[in-house]
Amino acid sequence: MKDSLSIPASLSELGLHHMGTHLDMDSFVQSKEGIIEILELEEERYHQMLRKGIAAVNTALKEVPKEASQMDDEILFRLSEERGLNPEMVISIASELGWANLSVRVGFTADMAARNAMMTKAASKEKAGTDIFIVDGLERTKLDFYEDTTATEFSALVIDCFPLTDEMMSRITFSSEVISVPTHVVVTDRTLFYPEGGGQLGDQGVLVQGDIISNVLDTKSQQGIVLHFTDAPLDIAPVKGQLDHERRKQLMDHHTAVHIVGGAARVVLGPHVWQAGSNKGARYARLDITHHSRLSREEIEIIEDRANQILESNYKITKEVLERAEADKKYGFDIYQGGPPKHEVIRVISIGDFDVQACGGTHHDQTSKIGELRIIKSSQVQDGVERLQIVAGETSRENSRRQERILSEASDILGVQSEDLPKAVSRFFEEWKSQQKKIESLESEIVRLRTSGGGTDSVELDGVRYVVMEVEGDMKQMMTMLSQLTRDPKRPTLAILGTKAGGGKIIVASTEGSIAADRHNAVEILNAISGHIDGGGGGRPTMAQGGGTNGEGIPNALKEAKTLLGL
Ligand SMILES: [Zn+2]
Numbered sequence: 001m002k003d004s005l006s007i008p009a010s011l012s013e014l015g016l017h018h019m020g021t022h023l024d025m026d027s028f029v030q031s032k033e034g035i036i037e038i039l040e041l042e043e044e045r046y047h048q049m050l051r052k053g054i055a056a057v058n059t060a061l062k063e064v065p066k067e068a069s070q071m072d073d074e075i076l077f078r079l080s081e082e083r084g085l086n087p088e089m090v091i092s093i094a095s096e097l098g099w100a101n102l103s104v105r106v107g108f109t110a111d112m113a114a115r116n117a118m119m120t121k122a123a124s125k126e127k128a129g130t131d132i133f134i135v136d137g138l139e140r141t142k143l144d145f146y147e148d149t150t151a152t153e154f155s156a157l158v159i160d161c162f163p164l165t166d167e168m169m170s171r172i173t174f175s176s177e178v179i180s181v182p183t184h185v186v187v188t189d190r191t192l193f194y195p196e197g198g199g200q201l202g203d204q205g206v207l208v209q210g211d212i213i214s215n216v217l218d219t220k221s222q223q224g225i226v227l228h229f230t231d232a233p234l235d236i237a238p239v240k241g242q243l244d245h246e247r248r249k250q251l252m253d254h255h256t257a258v259h260i261v262g263g264a265a266r267v268v269l270g271p272h273v274w275q276a277g278s279n280k281g282a283r284y285a286r287l288d289i290t291h292h293s294r295l296s297r298e299e300i301e302i303i304e305d306r307a308n309q310i311l312e313s314n315y316k317i318t319k320e321v322l323e324r325a326e327a328d329k330k331y332g333f334d335i336y337q338g339g340p341p342k343h344e345v346i347r348v349i350s351i352g353d354f355d356v357q358a359c360g361g362t363h364h365d366q367t368s369k370i371g372e373l374r375i376i377k378s379s380q381v382q383d384g385v386e387r388l389q390i391v392a393g394e395t396s397r398e399n400s401r402r403q404e405r406i407l408s409e410a411s412d413i414l415g416v417q418s419e420d421l422p423k424a425v426s427r428f429f430e431e432w433k434s435q436q437k438k439i440e441s442l443e444s445e446i447v448r449l450r451t452s453g454g455g456t457d458s459v460e461l462d463g464v465r466y467v468v469m470e471v472e473g474d475m476k477q478m479m480t481m482l483s484q485l486t487r488d489p490k491r492p493t494l495a496i497l498g499t500k501a502g503g504g505k506i507i508v509a510s511t512e513g514s515i516a517a518d519r520h521n522a523v524e525i526l527n528a529i530s531g532h533i534d535g536g537g538g539g540r541p542t543m544a545q546g547g548g549t550n551g552e553g554i555p556n557a558l559k560e561a562k563t564l565l566g567l
Helices: 011-022 032-060 073-083 087-096 108-128 166-171 245-269 297-312 324-331 394-414 418-452 475-486 515-519 522-533 551-565
Strands: 153-163 184-188 205-209 212-222 225-230 238-243 275-280 285-290 317-323 345-351 355-358 373-382 385-392 458-461 464-470 493-499 505-510 536-540 543-547
Touching (some): 011 032, 032 087, 073 108, 184 212, 245 275, 245 285, 245 297, 245 345, 245 373, 245 385, 297 373, 317 324, 385 394, 394 418, 418 475, 464 551, 493 551, 505 522, 522 536, 522 543
Parallel strands (some): 464 493
Antiparallel strands (some): 153 184, 212 225, 275 285, 285 385, 317 345, 373 385, 505 543
């Protein structure tokens, strides 16, 4: 639009002017600098997309005649989905490229909207799935894990127990932390086991009835009914439950850390940071955040420092149960970072004022319970979404220990102190590179020596040098020798090299554009002699190669080549 209005100013200049003259920036969550940065990036990326778009449109319209006025809908759909080019942009680029009469057909935009809506619907349907278990008539399970997150034992009543069928198993996905295969589902009237949800994996532990110990391998829920996946059946009778609390503590460390890192990222990067997804296992947690650029190591460290300050300051983590409408009114839309609320009554978790979110997971009561956290990795999930891998509490300490072990092993191998590792490694690498170069130059020297001399391998005949030779080495070395032999146009050469290695390989080549190439056809020579190694091959008249299954036939093949050439 800026182009059609012939406005020379950049988008950020326009934005700055608008903010200066028309807006009261105090009422904005995002800072002026933040907005300008985003506008600059957006404009730059728009131009980048246009540049790439030119090539994409050119390719897509290859088959469309220049005078055409319509094009196949499919082309427009594809350019929109794969390249982010809307139909108007395509038409404008196409017109610059010479398709002057093209236009978007009437009704196309509506069709595209309908198609997009259908795809979104199909995707969400796939995700939602259907219920796997029949739990009609069962009371919703009483969830005791919210009241006291440190509780590890409970008494309950088994109200249902059924075996897992193959059909059920084929429809359930268990996380990689579920180490053996469950055989039964146990439903109790109440539980301390947290069922997988909100990115937090399900709890593990045991359910005990007298002498029978049934391991709980995973916990999930369906329609408010908690399903314990066990390795043994239980009676419909009272039961004692015991949670693997060490694992749960780790899950809570990770879960609470994800909230804290999210809050710290918003403080450091700006209010546009939004949680795009999260996952909390016992080994590590990951948090996907929206941000317009890739994160530098320095930015990650600032976020990590800020998050650790929040831990040290020992903020209270408050948990409120609120009606949805009430929560909306009190905290606004920002609390739904984990996705739209699924229930009318929601739990709101607040960590100071760094992070306030609707969340059904289990969290510590105070930030200092975690001890320490580290962001050990960042990667890009898609444009504008950065994935942070987080370890907290015990996994954070374990991660440091592992890093130290790697460092000390590596420095032992090189016989240096670990602080000297980078210097030592770069010295070794430089030496290795220079030795590699030396080896290559020695190799080509050997090739030169072997191929330059007279001897029986090399014969001059009517202005052409013929080299017919059995060599040792692989295809790559043979190719190096060959290019040495045939590269000098002032020395017309026909070379035939053979090796017994790998079932026998033969290469035939001549100096391009020389009388050697005029006189001989490499493919014909190869075909005439490759029978000796029970093989075949092909190529062009100046360069042919082949392989076989009988390496021992190489001497005879080369002998026949000499006969054929009259040497
Ligand atoms: Zn949470």
